[in-house]
Every structure is written in C-alpha cells, then in structure tokens.
Amino acid sequence: MQLFFIFTPKQTKKMMTLIAIFFPFASFFLRGRILTSIICLILQITLIGWIPAAIWAVISLQNSRADKRNEKLIKAMKSRS
DSSP states (O other), X not given: OOSOTTSOHHHHHHHXXXXXXXXHHHHHHHTTOHXXXXXXXXXXXXXXXXXXXXXXXXXXXXXXXXXXXXXXXXHHHHHHO
C-alpha cells in the first residue's frame, strides 16, 4: 500500500524514515500497528524516551522493508521452479 501516492517510492522511503525519527508513534500508526503506536507514544511522552522510541521506530521500519523484500524474493524463486 502506497501511503504517499504523489511521491516516488524512493521519496516515500525517505519520508517514512523522517516520520519515524521525528514522530515515532506516527510511523507505527501509518503502518497499521495501532497498539504498538500507543505504546510508543507513551514512551515518547518523556524526553528521555524520545530517543529509544525513534530508534525503535526506525529499526522496525527497516525490518518491515526487509521482510517485504524477502517475501518478494521467495515468491520470485517459487515462480521459477
């Protein structure tokens, strides 16, 4: 699902990374992880918790991208067989 349909995929990745850094809870919310978003917002409310929340959001975003890439590769390999 393309969230920012007026941007190219490369720009969308950059935009989501910036959102994950500056608004970690919104990064989870935009990807449909509501409960995780609420937990992240609670962590983010404190100034000290902002940095771990931002790191968590960026790592989660990167893992999500890697999972999609792996699924695409597995699907391509299965179709070759």
